[in-house]
Amino acid sequence: MAMGNIAERRMQPPQVGVSVVILALGPEDADADAGDAHSGTKLWIPLVRRVRQPYLDCWALPGGGLRADRSLEQCAYRALETTTDLHPDYLEQLYTFGGPGRSRGGLPMISIVYWAMIGHAAAGDFTDGDNVRWFPEDALPRLAFDHRRIIDYALWRMRNKIEYSDIATRLVGETFTLRQLRRVYEAVSGEPIDAANFRRRMLASGQLEDTGDKLREGRHRPAAVYRYTPQRQRHDIPFEPDDGGETDAPDHGERSPLEEAMAVLMPSALP
Amino acid sequence: MAMGNIAERRMQPPQVGVSVVILALGPEDADADAGDAHSGTKLWIPLVRRVRQPYLDCWALPGGGLRADRSLEQCAYRALETTTDLHPDYLEQLYTFGGPGRSRGGLPMISIVYWAMIGHAAAGDFTDGDNVRWFPEDALPRLAFDHRRIIDYALWRMRNKIEYSDIATRLVGETFTLRQLRRVYEAVSGEPIDAANFRRRMLASGQLEDTGDKLREGRHRPAAVYRYTPQRQRHDIPFEPDDGGETDAPDHGERSPLEEAMAVLMPSALP
DNA sequence: ACAAAAGTGTTAATAATACACCCATGT
DNA sequence: ACATGGGTGTATTATTAACACTTTTGT
Known part of the structure; x- marks a missing residue:
């Protein structure tokens, strides 16, 4: 062979x-011209x-x-x-x-x-x-x-x-309206979601904090603006899987401010 | 520098x-000698x-x-x-x-x-x-x-x-009693689980098939033996993330029977 | 006034939980 | 008979879903 x-x-x-x-x-x-219900x-x-x-x-x-x-x-x-x-x-x-x-x-x-x-x-x-x-x-x-x-x-x-974690909040800004957050869920699932029930479900999670601000997005009533404030979950990850631990590599070299900022950026998300 | x-x-x-x-x-x-409730x-x-x-x-x-x-x-x-x-x-x-x-x-x-x-x-x-x-x-x-x-x-x-997928079934044999399956959940969560409710929850999933057999594990009533029969889930993965796709590497070489068997082994599990 | 989305209320259906109780079995 | 877990019943309480309805805004 x-x-x-x-x-x-x-x-x-x-x-x-x-x-x-x-x-x-x-x-x-805005191209809802086609009769597609859930465009x-x-x-x-x-x-x-x-x-x-x-x-x-x-x-x-x-x-x-x-x-x-x-x-x-x-x-x-x-x-x-x-x-x-x-x-x-x-x-x-x-x-x-x-x-x-x-x-x-x-x-x-x-x-x-x-x-x-x-x-x-x-x-x-x-x-x-x-x-x-x-x-x-x-x-x-x-x-x-x-x-x-x-x-x-x-x-x-x-x-x-999206069904069991908070990633949806990563697709809106730091503050957002419930409509914006709902658009994320609709975009991911591809189906329309009842606004009333969605509101209640989100608020019941206890992780949305009302900023007190209002945001007008169309020619109609302005919506309350919220901020995501994560609480300790049942099974939160106790550490970052990435990196960590002692190194025995000597050369660390320079570290840019950007990299420093990154250390703060990465959250403890659900799997 | x-x-x-x-x-x-x-x-x-x-x-x-x-x-x-x-x-x-x-x-x-069997070392329940220590008063530890959920050993x-x-x-x-x-x-x-x-x-x-x-x-x-x-x-x-x-x-x-x-x-x-x-x-x-x-x-x-x-x-x-x-x-x-x-x-x-x-x-x-x-x-x-x-x-x-x-x-x-x-x-x-x-x-x-x-x-x-x-x-x-x-x-x-x-x-x-x-x-x-x-x-x-x-x-x-x-x-x-x-x-x-x-x-x-x-x-x-x-x-x-374990809360949103079927991995628990991977820790019991091909057929199993509800008690065995419950032990998996208890081992993972570390807490005791109500047997009656657990039974209903599992059977309600529609993914357990009664084999008709009974298994006696102690000096008491024998338990029904089930088999896991996965159904199409809401968001089942439509393909394997690993491997797949066309290769342009020419040398495949011999493939052992074991490797052949492996192709069958790997299921389409939830994330 | 009207449109359009924000936001609230109500009810029914469904699922999770606690726990009492009967059943089948070996000793 | 009795101990032990298998298995069923049931009442209670969340959680979810459907949808009518009221409120606030710009035009």
Whole structure:
């Protein structure tokens, strides 16, 4: 049997990268001209255009390499920042993809995928750069590699996790109206939600604090503005899974103010 | 600034390995001699003794390297098999750990951690080998690296996920009594559960099928034996996140019958 | 006045909980 | 008979859902 170089190829250390699926709530979607009952708002995802082979000119998830002196989360944050100039409000590890199906010419490729959310994305923020463009979740272009599958997984996870965690609050700004929060749930589930019951359910959680402000969004009655104030949950995570622990790596090097800020950013979310 | 070799060290490809946290339901725990009300059954975890530095003679999670021609899941399965000779009934990716805190002498180390469950672990299965030993979750030995943190994370995730998924069924055999299933919930939550209500809740899910058999476990009335028959859930995952997709890696090589079997093993579980 | 969304009330249906009680079995 | 858990009944209390209705604003 020809085991020689094949076995060696099998064992060589894989390439490892980090990719990010970023989600934001799309604009109000005024095109209710079609009779589609639940057209509503959708989730939008920014993608970057590939400038090399393979998949030249296809769209792909923003990503980058790892650095030994940064946490995985920091790497994801930086990859996102440098490729799209976006600064997420929330970042969390999603899944690690690997396996022979992802090899490029025999080089095993592993992607540690994070997902990120941007809350302050009002209509204006969807201005596209040359090589970055926002797409609605239901009208994605042809994607490079297995990135379509990754996005599908992220959206599937979103639909599940929104039911038992507080991620929805990551897709609105620091303060928000109940209408805005409800739009998140509707965008994720794809179905309209009873406003009255939604209000009660949210307020009953005891995690929304009335700021006292009012916000007028249309030509009608202004809505109360709330702030999310997380309480200790039944089974809150007692620590961050990422990073932490003692290091014996000597070189820490400089740390940018941005990185310092990041340490504060990352919350203790539910799984 | 001395950027030269430091910058290079930072960029070099990290070491990647796979580790597995395996869980099984412990024995009935007849030591109710202590007045501890909820002593009950506990989760047990097998660990392997390290035979090298660092952390020589400490205990560690079973693990191994990656191979380019296998999926991450297969690598985890094999790592578990070769180090502990255990064959899990269920295997799922848990989290990927990285960051500077895990570096060994400047070499960045990434661990893709899976968790596994063994359902058929009746009392006898906890026979320890020379370098493998089972520990109850609340009496773990000193662990190597950050493996203690990884186990804590796994247990935390377990406590959460058991509330909205069917993982509990992975910790009992293919068929089981309601008492056995309840013991899983009690072991995970650490609290006693009302048997009457538990029964109704489980049967109401419509996912337990009465096999018609009865099982006598003590000197009292025998219990009905059930089988878990998963139904389509609200938000079932439409595909496997792991692997899949077209490959352009030419060398597939031989595939053992065991690996074939694995393709069937892996279910479409909730997140 | 009217439209449109904010916000409240009411009721029915459903699910979770506590706990009393009968049933089947081995000793 | 009795101890032990299997299994059923039932009343109570949340939680959810459906939808009518009132309130506040701009036009």
